[in-house]
Amino acid sequence: xxxxxxxxxxxxGSIAASYFLHKRKMQYSISLIVAAGHLLFSYLxxxxxxxxxxxxxxxFDALSRLFLLVLSHVYFWVVLVSYxxxxxxxxxxxxxxxxxxxxxxxxxxxxxxxxxxxxxxxxYWVASETTTLSVAPLIYYYRNEESLEAMWKYLFLVSxxxxxxxxxxxxxxxxxxxxxxxxxxxxxxxxxxxxxxxNPIWLKASFIFVFVGLSTxxxxxxxxxxxxxxxxxxxxxxxxxxxxxxxxxxLLGVMRLYQIMVxxxxxxxxxxxxxxxxxFSLFVAFVFMFKVTNYKRMIAYSSVEHLGLITxxxxxxxxxxVGAMLHTVFNxxxxxxxxxxxxxxHRAYKSREVNAVWNVLxxxxxxxxxxxxxxxxxxxxxxxxxxxxxxxxxxGLMSKPFLLAAVLFFLFFIFVGMSKTIFxxxxxxxxxxxxxxxxKEKFDIFHFASVVLLLLLIVLGVFMPSxxxxxxxxxxxxxxxxx
Amino acid sequence: xENVLSILFCLTLLYLVVTSRLKTYVSxxxxxxxxxxxxxxxxxxQHLSIxxxxxxxxxxxxxAVIIPRFINRIVxxxxxxxxxxxxxxxxxxxxxxxxxxxxxxxxxxxxxGFTPIEPIPFxxxxxxxxxxxxxxxxxxxxxxxxxxxxILENGIFLFGTAVAAEMPTFVELGAxxxxxxxxxxxxxxxxKISSTFSRQDVSVLGRLKD
Numbered sequence: 001x002x003x004x005x006x007x008x009x010x011x012x013g014s015i016a017a018s019y020f021l022h023k024r025k026m027q028y029s030i031s032l033i034v035a036a037g038h039l040l041f042s043y044l045x046x047x048x049x050x051x052x053x054x055x056x057x058x059x060f061d062a063l064s065r066l067f068l069l070v071l072s073h074v075y076f077w078v079v080l081v082s083y084x085x086x087x088x089x090x091x092x093x094x095x096x097x098x099x100x101x102x103x104x105x106x107x108x109x110x111x112x113x114x115x116x117x118x119x120x121x122x123x124y125w126v127a128s129e130t131t132t133l134s135v136a137p138l139i140y141y142y143r144n145e146e147s148l149e150a151m152w153k154y155l156f157l158v159s160x161x162x163x164x165x166x167x168x169x170x171x172x173x174x175x176x177x178x179x180x181x182x183x184x185x186x187x188x189x190x191x192x193x194x195x196x197x198x199n200p201i202w203l204k205a206s207f208i209f210v211f212v213g214l215s216t217x218x219x220x221x222x223x224x225x226x227x228x229x230x231x232x233x234x235x236x237x238x239x240x241x242x243x244x245x246x247x248x249x250x251l252l253g254v255m256r257l258y259q260i261m262v263x264x265x266x267x268x269x270x271x272x273x274x275x276x277x278x279x280f281s282l283f284v285a286f287v288f289m290f291k292v293t294n295y296k297r298m299i300a301y302s303s304v305e306h307l308g309l310i311t312x313x314x315x316x317x318x319x320x321x322v323g324a325m326l327h328t329v330f331n332x333x334x335x336x337x338x339x340x341x342x343x344x345x346h347r348a349y350k351s352r353e354v355n356a357v358w359n360v361l362x363x364x365x366x367x368x369x370x371x372x373x374x375x376x377x378x379x380x381x382x383x384x385x386x387x388x389x390x391x392x393x394x395x396g397l398m399s400k401p402f403l404l405a406a407v408l409f410f411l412f413f414i415f416v417g418m419s420k421t422i423f424x425x426x427x428x429x430x431x432x433x434x435x436x437x438x439x440k441e442k443f444d445i446f447h448f449a450s451v452v453l454l455l456l457l458i459v460l461g462v463f464m465p466s467x468x469x470x471x472x473x474x475x476x477x478x479x480x481x482x483x
Numbered sequence: 484x485e486n487v488l489s490i491l492f493c494l495t496l497l498y499l500v501v502t503s504r505l506k507t508y509v510s511x512x513x514x515x516x517x518x519x520x521x522x523x524x525x526x527x528x529q530h531l532s533i534x535x536x537x538x539x540x541x542x543x544x545x546x547a548v549i550i551p552r553f554i555n556r557i558v559x560x561x562x563x564x565x566x567x568x569x570x571x572x573x574x575x576x577x578x579x580x581x582x583x584x585x586x587x588x589x590x591x592x593x594x595x596g597f598t599p600i601e602p603i604p605f606x607x608x609x610x611x612x613x614x615x616x617x618x619x620x621x622x623x624x625x626x627x628x629x630x631x632x633x634i635l636e637n638g639i640f641l642f643g644t645a646v647a648a649e650m651p652t653f654v655e656l657g658a659x660x661x662x663x664x665x666x667x668x669x670x671x672x673x674x675k676i677s678s679t680f681s682r683q684d685v686s687v688l689g690r691l692k693d
Contacts, residue, residue, distance in 0.1 A: 057651075122650045126657035133664050140672075145679055149688050152625075152672045159665050160619070160632060166639055166658075167612070174646045177599050185649050199598065229691045291693045 003052040003060075006041040007068075007117070010034045011110040018103040027102040028083040035072070035079040038109065042072040047467055059119040059189060062474035063259075066325065067116045067252055070332050074244035075109055077336055077449045078237045084445045085237055088347060097141035097235075107134040108241065115249050121169045121186040124253055125162070131246055132158045132217070138238040139230050150233035157226030161216030165253065168209030172257070175202030191260045200266045207270050210257050211277065217250035219304045220277045220311060221284035231303065232296040232352070236343025239296070243303045243335035248328055251307065255314065255479075262480045274315030279403065281308025282410040289417030294352045295345070298421055299338050302378055305414055306331040312407070313393040320396020321481050323389045325472045330377075330385035333457055337374040337450045341367050344446055345425070348437035354421050358428040364441045368426055370450040375422050377457055379415045384454075385461035488522045489607040492641065493584070496614045499634070500580045503567045505558055508630045509551050515611075515637050516547030522604070523644055538655050542640070545659050550633065550666055554626065557670050561677045563626055571621045580617060584610045604645035611638030623684040625676065629669050636662050 014034040018027045044050035045060055046069045052060045060068075082105070086098050111130035118124045132155065140151040169186060176182050179197035184190060191198070215223035227247075231239045258274070261267050285305035292298045306327065313324025344367040349357045361368035377384035390411075397404040430436070460468065476483065495511050495518070502508070520543040527535045557563070571579075584606075591606035615635030619628050643650070650658075673683060680687040 120651070120654065122654035122658070126654055126661055129658075129661040129665070133661065133668065136668055140675075146690055148672065148675055148679060149690055152669075152676065152688065153691070155665065155668055155672065156628065156632070160635065163632075163635055163639055167642065170639070170642055170646050173649070174598065174600065177646075183647065183649055185651065202598070233691070288693055293693075297693065 001053070003041055003045060003050065004058075006037045007113050008110060010037055011106050011113065014106040015103055015110065018106055024083070024086060024098070024102075028079075031079050031082075031102045031106055034106065035076045035109070038113070039072040039076045042068045046471070054119075056185075056187065057120045057123055058117050060117060062471050062478060063252070063255065064117050066329070066471050066475065067248055068113065070248060070329055071109075071112055071116060071245045074241060074332055074336055075105075075112075077453065078241050078244075079105060081340065081445050081449055082237050085235065085343070091347065091350060092142050092144050094142050094235075097137075097143055100137050101141070104134045104137050105241075108138075108246075112245060112249050116252060119188050121172065121188065121253075121256070124256070125166055125169060128165075128217075128249060128253060129159070129162050131249065132162065135230070135234070135238060135242060135246065138241075139234045141235045141238065142233070147233045150229040154226045154230035157223075158216050161213045161223060164213030165210045166213075168206045168211075168213060168257070171202050171206035171209060172198075172260070175199040175206060188256050188260065192263075195260050195263045198260075198264060200264060203261060203264065203266045204269050207257055207261060207266070207273065211254055211270075211273055214250045214253050215277065218247050218254070218311075219281075219300075219307050221281040221304060221308070224281070224284065224304050228297060228300040228304070231300040231339075232294060236339045236346070239300075239343075240336040240339035243300070243339060244332040247303060247307055248332060251310065251328070254311075258314070259479055267480075271315040271317065274311045275403070278308045278310075278312030278315060279406060279410075281305065281311070282407060282414075284308075286410040286414050286417075289414045289421075292421070293354055295354050295357070295421060295425060296339075296342055296352045298354075298418065299335070299342055302338075302414075302418065303331075303335060305411075306378075309390070309393060309407075309411075313396065316393070316396045316400070316403075317479075317481055318396045319483060320393045321476055321479060322472050322483065323392025323394075323396060325475055326468075327386065327389035327393065329468070330389055330457060330460065333453050334374060334377045334384070334386060337370065337453050338378060340446045340450055341371040341374060345371065350437075354425055357425045358434070359426075359430045361426045363430070363437055366441050366443055366447045370447060370454070372422070372426060373454050374450065375418065377454060379418065380411075383458050383462050385457045388461045388464070484525055485522055485601065486603040488518050488525070489604045489641070492518050492522075493607045493610055496584075496610055496634070497577070497580065499614065499618070500577050501573055503573065505563060505565050505567065505624075505627070508627065509555050509558070512554070512630060512633055512637075513547050513551040515634070516543060516545075516551070519546060519637060519640055519644075522641065534652075537652065541656060541659055545663050546637070546640075550663065553666065553670060554629065557626060557673060561626075561674065561683065563624065563683060567622060567624060567627060570623055576617070576621060580610075580614055583613050583617075587613065601645050604641060608638045608640075608642035608645055611635070611641060614638075623686070625673050625683050625685065628685075629666060629673070632669075633662075633666065 014030050017030045046065045111127045115127035136155045140147050175198040181194050219227040231242050258270050261270050281304050285301045288301045310324045310327050313320040380386045380390045499511050520539045523539040587609045588606040591602040595602040612635050615631045618631030677683045
């Protein structure tokens with residue numbers, strides 16, 4: 001019961017508190033305390049110190065524990081910087097957007113936690129749809145035409161997508177007719193146990209619908225556009241939250257269904273679909289990396305790339321699966337760093353266009369260097385974590401040399417395209433008639449969060465805590481992979 | 484009886500395709516809400532109880548009363564033009580829908596040979612889903628897109644009853660609440676869009692691209 005208090009009931013209370021208390025400082029303090037409690041409990045559960053009680057609808061297997069820790073980690077840093085973010089001088093008319101900010105953050109935490117720990121696919125669906133509802137007002141934060149369009153597209157595309165996922169879950173129920181599971185609740189644990197009885201045709205149909213539907217939320221091409229618009233127009237803490245945790249939760253839905261399919265003959269079919277989706281996402285990221293003129297969109301395309309890589313790793317199996325699981329952790333943390341610093345740049349230069357940004361490294365040294373290191377981290381430069389996880393994915397791909405070659409080709413040119421844009425922002429000299437964007441940059445809480453996260457990425461990559469590795473190995477076992 | 488109601492449900496879809504008046508769209512939504520609630524109650528007509536009636540009652544309130552009313556209000560508030568300019572000839576649209584429905588019905592019949600599904604509700608559900616998607620594709624007004632989305636949702640709802648998937652009550656209620664809030668948010672967004680852009684069709688949504 002204690003775990004539910006910290007993971008769900010306190011966030012629920014915090015939603016109400018943020019609605020009724022109008023003082024921003026109060027909203028912030030309560031949200032931060034709840035976030036810290038959530039982080040503490042996720043960590044205790046992850047490390048095995050605290051054994052949570054499991055029920056019919058709630059469970060804490062290795063996969064849930066890992067994703068829960070990632071969620072509360074990302075969420076904690078986002079809440080921590082939010083007060084300072086909201087108190088900055090306004091860019092456009094965003095005062096109205098601030099009113100519901102903390103309430104929506106808390107709703108996001110509540111719904112996302114529920115989606116991660118749910119053992120019932122219906123419950124997962126409801127919670128997952130609620131996360132969409134909670135981020136939609138956050139996307140409309142700036143109250144301008146672009147953010148309005150982004151919110152509409154995100155809300156519409158993801159709602160239709162998630163409706164498709166629901167059809168997929170109903171197909172799963174249909175696949176159980178005439179088996180011991182017939183007429184039973186859609187519990188992941190019992191479906192995994194009796195998976196071999198399920199009707200393969202309906203199971204395949206189910207996977208197609210769930211994968212395509214949730215792709216709108218994961219950002220797997222070609223269903224990615226709503227996601228790109230949303231992350232690039234949302235305020236940077238919300239964008240960090242979406243890139244760092246929301247996409248992962250949607251991926252979890254696909255993984256749950258795949259987990260059910262693993263012991264059956266349809267597993268190969270699911271793997272093929274995931275590999276195709278992953279490679280196509282890499283291809284799309286490769287094309288658009290050279291086209292984008294907006295640096296926040298560029299980071300959003302980087303999410304398409306990395307989620308594609310993760311899906312590819314899951315589809316490939318073996319050591320690549322282990323790499324993919326570690327990659328979800330590292331990618332989430334790195335995206336937070338990138339979006340925080342991109343947000344700083346946006347504030348200072350008042351534009352998201354690459355052409356309007358120059359000389360960041362000298363004008364804003366803290367932001368500039370941290371953005372550069374964040375870039376190094378995301379393009380898998382050692383010693384950052386992504387280097388190690390990508391290496392594992394490549395190792396797994398060794399058995400499919402053509403695929404490996406294609407992946408490396410795309411990744412290399414994504415690196416080229418991204419570095420071209422980033423170095424241009426960092427190094428272009430100040431135009432003759434331009435004023436400095438900020439007087440003199442001071443070290444602020446965004447920089448603090450970025451430094452901590454970058455250090456964490458190095459420590460996790462180089463020293464690989466045994467608890468993390470063991471959890472990932474446990475997840476692999478649940479997915480029928482023995483190394 | 485379930486089959487009769489499902490057929491009626493299908494007929495509303497055909498009417499939806501040929502009409503070009505916004506008012507009819509809303510009344511069809513209302514009719515579908517009533518039909519869906521009736522389909523849910525029917526199997527339990529012999530032994531009714533509060534517990535069984537809860538979900539159909541909620542679905543009646545949400546799907547047949549609140550949502551149509553809400554959409555009606557948006558239409559009146561924003562003074563949306565009642566006649567829709569189609570981007571496809573009504574006859575072609577009807578032809579396309581009828582063709583798709585026929586394919587769905589035939590495949591449902593074939594499928595029912597080796598899986599225990601009720602072919603008519605099953606096919607009606609899929610017809611609604613496909614019609615909803617067609618409406619989203621072929622109509623230009625954003626408010627009609629919302630109606631298309633709701634038709635899609637109605638289809639899924641019917642599909643859920645056709646396969647008799649067991650869902651706990653709180654999940655069913657949560658799902659209904661979610662759909663309602665989505666429509667509510669979409670309504671607010673349309674309001675904002677019409678005050679920002681002075682039009683309410685898809686042509687205003689073209690700013691974000693690479």
